[in-house]
Amino acid sequence: MTNTIGLAFRARKVTVGTDMTLTTLRNGKVSLIFLATDASHTTKKKVYDKAKTYQTEVIEDLNSFEISNALGKDDIKVIGITDRGFSQTLMNQRRK
Numbered sequence: 001m002t003n004t005i006g007l008a009f010r011a012r013k014v015t016v017g018t019d020m021t022l023t024t025l026r027n028g029k030v031s032l033i034f035l036a037t038d039a040s041h042t043t044k045k046k047v048y049d050k051a052k053t054y055q056t057e058v059i060e061d062l063n064s065f066e067i068s069n070a071l072g073k074d075d076i077k078v079i080g081i082t083d084r085g086f087s088q089t090l091m092n093q094r095r096k
Helices: 002-010 018-026 041-053 064-071 084-095
Strands: 014-016 032-035 057-059 078-081
Parallel strands (some): 032 057
């Protein structure tokens, strides 16, 4: 799963960070959100509330280290996938 996230990031199909992800979600461009298991309660509430409003799935399977490592960055709690193909692939990988 982290390999696919890294590939999507290199293809510029990922928004990084809570604010950027939620802004892009409001514009209708995010099809899947990854939320770190160790994100703060406030961040989780904000993301889940917006995701429910815009009917977008949230996956909370990875911690911030795993998400950050996939992107080659530090301390990332929220990312959004903007490509439907990558989103579908990631959801299929999750089910395995």
